[in-house]
Amino acid sequence: MTSGEGKHDGGDLLPNDAESEYVSGGNNAEAELSVLELVAKARAPVKKDFLRTPGDRLPVIDAASIHAVAESENTATSKVSTTKKSKRQQKKERQVAKKSAENICNAVAKANDVNACPYGKDCRFNHDLEAFLAQKPPDLPGKCPFLDTRKPCPYGAACRFSGTHDMLTDLASRPLEAEKEELNNLRKDFQKILWKNHAVFPRADAQLMSLGILGKGKRKTPNCVSVEVTDVITMEIDPASQAMKVEGDVVDKQNNGTTFTNCELVENEKVTSEVAGGEDEEDAPARKKSKAYPTMPPDSAGTVSLGTASESPTSGDDAECRLTVREKKLVDFRGKLYVAPLTTVGNLPFRRVCKQLGADITCGEMAMCTNLLQGQASEWALLRRHRSEDLFGVQICGAYPDTVARTAEMIEKESEVDFIDINVGCPIDLVVNKGAGSCLLTKPTRLKQIVMATSGSLDTPLTVKVRMGYYEGKNCVQSFIGDIHDWGASALTIHGRTRQQRYSKVADWEYIYKTSYLASENLQVLGNGDIFSYTDWNEHISAAKLSTCMLARGVLIKPWLLTEIKEQRHWDISSAERFDIVKDYVRYGLQHWGSDAKGVETTRHFLLEWLSYMHRYIPVGLLEAIPQKLNWRPPLYYGRNDLETLMASDSAADWVRISEMLLGPPPASFSFTPRHKSNAYDRAENG
Known part of the structure; x- marks a missing residue:
C-alpha cells in the first residue's frame, strides 16, 4: 500500500453485542469460561493468575531500570490527540518554524560554522548558531547512531547525541565502508525531468x-x-x-x-x-x-x-521478440520467508529488524504510480532499500496500463530492485474509487492489459498480489489464475479475503488451496492471511501447491515470528528481549530519518504506529493454550514484570511512555493520533 493515500476501515471480528459484553463484563466473566469456550469466542485464554480488572492502574516503571530512560524531572506530559490539524495549518506552522532558532541550517550545523552555508542571507533557514545551541534540549541518553556506520554524523551540532561525537576520533583510523547504507535515492536531476x-x-x-x-x-x-x-x-x-x-x-x-x-x-x-x-x-x-x-x-x-x-519491443511481421516471462531472471520464492509490503509500519527500519530476525524476502511499502511519475520525493522514499536486503522488491499501485507500465520501466531504470509487484488487493476507499487496488478485480480486461503492458516493459520479474474477489461470496481469482502467467506474471499472491471483507473474519485458506491447483506449472503461487505461528506456516505450506506464504500482520505484532518459523519453536520471548528489538528499531530509525530533532520525532511517530500493533502480543507463558491466534482478543492482564505489563497496554499514552525511554520526552507541541483503533483486530495497513 502507499503512504498517505488512505487508511483501512474494516469491520469487527465480533458482533457489537459480543464486543460490548467483552468490554463491560470485565475479566470476572472471562474467568468463568473454559479454555475451549474462550477460544470458540475468539478470546485469548490468559491464565487466571494474570487477569486484572479495568479499574487497576498500570505500574509506574522506574526509568533508571530500563537502561535508556529520560530523567523523571525532565519528562513532559504526553498528549494523545484525537483530532488532526489541517494541511493548511501544518504548512503555515512549518513556514514560521523555518526561521525560528529551532531550525538551524543543515550546512551551518554540520560544519559548526555560520559561514558554511552557500546561500548566505538567501537561505530559508536560521543561521544563528548561538541561539540554536541556547534553546537546544539536553542530549538524549546513548551514543550517536551514526557511530555504528563508521562515518561522521551528517547533522553535526543539530544531532541530539552531539555530546558523543568526540568518539569519532577513535574511529578515524578505521576504514570506512565503501558501500552505501541505503540505495534507490531519487536523483535530483531526474526529479526535475519528472516535474x-x-x-x-x-x-x-x-x-x-x-x-x-x-x-x-x-x-x-x-x-x-x-x-x-x-x-x-x-x-x-x-x-x-x-x-x-x-x-x-x-x-x-x-x-x-x-x-x-x-x-x-x-x-x-x-x-x-x-x-x-x-x-x-x-x-x-x-x-x-x-x-x-x-x-x-x-x-x-x-x-x-x-x-x-x-x-526494442516492436510489432508486425518484422517485430523483434521481447523477453518472455520464461526468459527473465526469476525470483525463487519457494520456502522463503517473505515479509509483505506494509503501509506506514513496513518502512526501511522495520524491514532491517525483520532481516535481523530471519526474513529472506522484503518488499517496500505500496507506492502510487501517479505520485511516482510526478516526482514526489515522499513517494520515492518508499522505494529505498537497505544494503542488508539482499532480495528486495517494490509494490506499485495504479489504475491504468499506461501509468503502471511507465512507472515500472522508470523504477527498473532508476532503482535496484529484484522484482516489481502490482497491488490488486488494496481495499481502502481512496484507492478503490480511483480504479486501482481491489477495483481491478471487477475489470478483468483492464487487469490483463496492465499485466501484459508492464511485463513487456520490464526485464525484471513481475509479480501480482490479489484478494479472492471484490464482493463477498463472489470470488474471481480462479477465472484468471490459469492465464496470468501467460500475461507475464511470474508469481501470484492470494490474500484469503475479499475486498468487502477487508480484514474481518478468518482468511479462507481452503479457497487458496483449491485455486493454487488451477495455476500454470510455471507460476509460483503464494498464500497470505492470519499466519501467526510456525504451526500455521507448516500447515499451509504442506496442504497446497504453494511456493511460500506471505507474512503481514503477524510480523507487525511479533516480528520474532520469523525466528520461530526458522527454528520451528514457540518462543516465550521476555520483555527485555522485546525491548531490545524496539531499541534496534529506534537506532535504525535515527540512521534513516535523522538524529536531529526532526528525525527523532519522525522516529517516535513511526515507533508509536508500530507499538499500536505490537501490544497485541500475549506472552506464551501467560496462555492456557498455545499458539496464539491472530484474531484472539486479549483480556486485561498483568505481565510477569512491570515492563511486560506496560507493553501489553492498549493505551496510546502508554505507548508514548515507551517511546520516552529511548527518545526522551516529546516536545511541548507533541501529539499522536493512531492511524487505526488500537482494539480493531481486523484492521491493518497492508494491501
Whole structure:
C-alpha cells in the first residue's frame, strides 16, 4: 500500500453485542469460561493468575531500570490527540518554524560554522548558531547512531547525541565502508525531468502501442513502430530547448531501410490516452497527459527505444521478440520467508529488524504510480532499500496500463530492485474509487492489459498480489489464475479475503488451496492471511501447491515470528528481549530519518504506529493454550514484570511512555493520533 493515500476501515471480528459484553463484563466473566469456550469466542485464554480488572492502574516503571530512560524531572506530559490539524495549518506552522532558532541550517550545523552555508542571507533557514545551541534540549541518553556506520554524523551540532561525537576520533583510523547504507535515492536531476513532464518511456509506450492501448488523441502518434536500433542510444536534456535528445542511428524498416542519425525527441502537444478493451471503454474517462514522441524527417515515423535492437519491443511481421516471462531472471520464492509490503509500519527500519530476525524476502511499502511519475520525493522514499536486503522488491499501485507500465520501466531504470509487484488487493476507499487496488478485480480486461503492458516493459520479474474477489461470496481469482502467467506474471499472491471483507473474519485458506491447483506449472503461487505461528506456516505450506506464504500482520505484532518459523519453536520471548528489538528499531530509525530533532520525532511517530500493533502480543507463558491466534482478543492482564505489563497496554499514552525511554520526552507541541483503533483486530495497513 502507499503512504498517505488512505487508511483501512474494516469491520469487527465480533458482533457489537459480543464486543460490548467483552468490554463491560470485565475479566470476572472471562474467568468463568473454559479454555475451549474462550477460544470458540475468539478470546485469548490468559491464565487466571494474570487477569486484572479495568479499574487497576498500570505500574509506574522506574526509568533508571530500563537502561535508556529520560530523567523523571525532565519528562513532559504526553498528549494523545484525537483530532488532526489541517494541511493548511501544518504548512503555515512549518513556514514560521523555518526561521525560528529551532531550525538551524543543515550546512551551518554540520560544519559548526555560520559561514558554511552557500546561500548566505538567501537561505530559508536560521543561521544563528548561538541561539540554536541556547534553546537546544539536553542530549538524549546513548551514543550517536551514526557511530555504528563508521562515518561522521551528517547533522553535526543539530544531532541530539552531539555530546558523543568526540568518539569519532577513535574511529578515524578505521576504514570506512565503501558501500552505501541505503540505495534507490531519487536523483535530483531526474526529479526535475519528472516535474517538467519530460521523461520518456520508450519500452512502455512501444508495448502499449503493440497492445492497441496507446495512440488515440488530437495528434496521432507514429503508426510505424517497426524500428531497428543499430547502435547504443544515449539521452540528454538540451538546456536551451528543454528537449530530450537521442544519440544513435535508427533504421526505419518500413521506409526502405532509411537511416536517421541523432533523432531528437521533443515534447508533443497534449494527447488523450484511452484504455481500450470491452467494459473499460465506458467507465474510463479521457485523461489528457503530455507525452514525448520522436520527430523524424518528412514522410517517416518511428519509435525509438533505448538499447540495442534485441531490446526494442516492436510489432508486425518484422517485430523483434521481447523477453518472455520464461526468459527473465526469476525470483525463487519457494520456502522463503517473505515479509509483505506494509503501509506506514513496513518502512526501511522495520524491514532491517525483520532481516535481523530471519526474513529472506522484503518488499517496500505500496507506492502510487501517479505520485511516482510526478516526482514526489515522499513517494520515492518508499522505494529505498537497505544494503542488508539482499532480495528486495517494490509494490506499485495504479489504475491504468499506461501509468503502471511507465512507472515500472522508470523504477527498473532508476532503482535496484529484484522484482516489481502490482497491488490488486488494496481495499481502502481512496484507492478503490480511483480504479486501482481491489477495483481491478471487477475489470478483468483492464487487469490483463496492465499485466501484459508492464511485463513487456520490464526485464525484471513481475509479480501480482490479489484478494479472492471484490464482493463477498463472489470470488474471481480462479477465472484468471490459469492465464496470468501467460500475461507475464511470474508469481501470484492470494490474500484469503475479499475486498468487502477487508480484514474481518478468518482468511479462507481452503479457497487458496483449491485455486493454487488451477495455476500454470510455471507460476509460483503464494498464500497470505492470519499466519501467526510456525504451526500455521507448516500447515499451509504442506496442504497446497504453494511456493511460500506471505507474512503481514503477524510480523507487525511479533516480528520474532520469523525466528520461530526458522527454528520451528514457540518462543516465550521476555520483555527485555522485546525491548531490545524496539531499541534496534529506534537506532535504525535515527540512521534513516535523522538524529536531529526532526528525525527523532519522525522516529517516535513511526515507533508509536508500530507499538499500536505490537501490544497485541500475549506472552506464551501467560496462555492456557498455545499458539496464539491472530484474531484472539486479549483480556486485561498483568505481565510477569512491570515492563511486560506496560507493553501489553492498549493505551496510546502508554505507548508514548515507551517511546520516552529511548527518545526522551516529546516536545511541548507533541501529539499522536493512531492511524487505526488500537482494539480493531481486523484492521491493518497492508494491501
